[in-house]
Every structure is written in C-alpha cells, then in structure tokens.
Amino acid sequence: MSFSLAAVGLVHPNGQRALQGVTLAAGAGERLAIIGPSGAGKTTLLRVLGAALRPGEGTVRLLDEAPWQSSAPALRRLRARIGTVHQSPPIAPRLRVVTAVLAGRLGQWSLPRALGSLLLRPADLPGAHEALSRLALEDRLFERCDRLSGGQLQRVGIARVLYQRPALLLADEPVSALDPTLADAALQTLVRQGEATGATLVASLHAVELALRWFPRIVGMREGRIVFDSPVGEVSEAMLSALYANESAARERAA
Numbered sequence: 264m265s266f267s268l269a270a271v272g273l274v275h276p277n278g279q280r281a282l283q284g285v286t287l288a289a290g291a292g293e294r295l296a297i298i299g300p301s302g303a304g305k306t307t308l309l310r311v312l313g314a315a316l317r318p319g320e321g322t323v324r325l326l327d328e329a330p331w332q333s334s335a336p337a338l339r340r341l342r343a344r345i346g347t348v349h350q351s352p353p354i355a356p357r358l359r360v361v362t363a364v365l366a367g368r369l370g371q372w373s374l375p376r377a378l379g380s381l382l383l384r385p386a387d388l389p390g391a392h393e394a395l396s397r398l399a400l401e402d403r404l405f406e407r408c409d410r411l412s413g414g415q416l417q418r419v420g421i422a423r424v425l426y427q428r429p430a431l432l433l434a435d436e437p438v439s440a441l442d443p444t445l446a447d448a449a450l451q452t453l454v455r456q457g458e459a460t461g462a463t464l465v466a467s468l469h470a471v472e473l474a475l476r477w478f479p480r481i482v483g484m485r486e487g488r489i490v491f492d493s494p495v496g497e498v499s500e501a502m503l504s505a506l507y508a509n510e511s512a513a514r515e516r517a518a
C-alpha cells in the first residue's frame with residue numbers, strides 16, 4: 264500500500280475545517296487526480312499525504328509507515344521518499360536552476376555531500392541536465408531562478424521532483440502556470456516518471472480535461488469530503504456538474 268487514510272479530519276489553526284471523514288488508499292504505481300472547487304481541501308489533503316500536516320482525527324499510513332508515531336529521524340527519512348510539486352515552487356530567488364534541481368535529493372544525501380553541492384560545486388550536473396531536458400529546460404541549467412518566468416519556474420519544480428525519484432509523487436496544481444501544450448507535456452512527463460519508477464502519482468488539478476486525459480482514477484472533493492472516487496470511465500457529466508455546482512452558479516452571477 265502506498266498510502267492509506269482512514270476517517271481523516273483536519274481543522275486549521277484558525278478554526279477552519281478543511282478535511283472531514285476522508286478515507287482514501289492507493290497501491291504502489293497508482294495514478295489519482297484530485298478535483299473539486301476552490302477551497303474543497305485538495306491542497307490540505309496533499310499536505311497530509313506529504314506528512315507536512317498532522318490531522319487531528321483519523322489515521323494516516325504513508326509508504327507503510329505511521330508518520331505521526333515515528334521518531335524524528337524516521338519521519339525525515341519518510342519525507343525524503345515523498346516528493347511534492349508545488350503550485351509555486353518554494354525556491355530561493357537567487358539560487359541557480361541546477362542547484363534548485365539537485366535540492367531534490369538533499370534529504371537523501373549525507374550532510375557533507377549536501378553542503379558541498381549547495382555551497383561549492385553542484386554534485387551531479389549530468390543528473391540535473393537529464394531532469395531539465397525532460398522539461399525542455401536544459402539550456403537554463405546555470406540561470407538564476409529569479410530570471411525565469413512563472414511557467415519555467417514551475418517546470419524547474421517538476422524537474423526537481425523527477426530528480427528526487429520519490430516513491431510517492433504529489434503534485435499540487437503542477438501545470439497551472441503552463442500553456443495548454445506545455446501543461447499536457449509536463450503531465451505526460453510526470454506520468455512517465457510514475458510508470459518508470461513505480462511511484463504513486465497524486466495530482467490536484469483545476470483543469471478537469473487534463474485529469475480525465477491522464478489519470479485512470481478520479482477523486483472528487485467538496486467541502487473537505489470525498490464525494491466520489493471513481494475509475495475515469497465512470498465519471499459522468501452529472502457527477503462533474505454536481506461537484507462544481509455552486510462554483511458555476513457563482514461564476515454566472517459574477518459575469
């Protein structure tokens with residue numbers, strides 16, 4: 264089992280409930296898209312799956328470990344096996360692209376190797392080059408990250424996770440800053456990575472058509488709950504309309 268959540272509930276420190284009774288599991292190599300309106304709890308769910316947020320209710324198992332019953336070193340080792348593509352990658356602006364990509368394996372390297380790579384000389388230029396070339400960014404290897412466009416930076420974030428080779432690959436709106444052609448290519452790259460490494464891929468996506476094209480299993484979320492968890496072939500127009508019901512009404516009112 265790659266992960267399993269049972270009756271997970273989470274209330275943010277400001278009192279906002281973000282997850283309620285979430286039960287969800289996936290085996291190694293599965294591919295799930297999480298869809299649903301804004302505020303449904305998709306990002307919060309991904310943060311729980313990344314062992315970044317500890318839910319107040321329910322049980323969490325990730326890569327056969329119980330993260331919140333583990334020692335601090337075991338939790339660090341577990342997190343190094345989970346990779347997240349963030350919507351806006353948390354990359355220091357002055358960092359060079361090569362360093363940002365190699366940071367994907369910092370959690371797996373010894374402290375001297377990690378420090379040497381950060382401060383002295385990139386530890387694995389060919390590895391960074393290979394990951395970037397899969398996103399057509401190899402010519403930006405030595406560019407500073409603050410000279411990149413939002414879409415290029417998002418692709419650097421994807422390259423970093425490809426380089427990390429995690430067992431559980433989480434992607435939170437990974438292609439939101441990309442044009443349709445690049446978005447499609449980037450999702451294909453993530454899917455291929457999952458197939459090549461056996462990683463489980465879980466992505467939240469606002470673009471429903473991309474979710475339906477690239478993911479065999481679709482999880483619909485609304486108001487912190489899972490409202491359906493279905494093979495892509497069984498997702499109907501009616502299910503999608505119900506999922507986004509108030510959002511479309513609000514958009515029409517605003518128009």
Ligand SMILES: Nc1ncnc2c1ncn2[C@@H]1O[C@H](COP(=O)(O)OP(=O)(O)OP(=O)(O)O)[C@@H](O)[C@H]1O
Nearest residue numbers: 275277279280281300301302303304305306307308
């Ligand atoms: N750090 C936080 N502190 C307080 N409340 C939060 C925090 N993060 C999210 N929330 C709230 O939790 C709920 C779920 O938010 P979340 O970001 O998980 O939804 P989402 O489905 O990812 O939304 P979007 O599609 O807009 O990114 C929302 O009501 C949101 O306001």
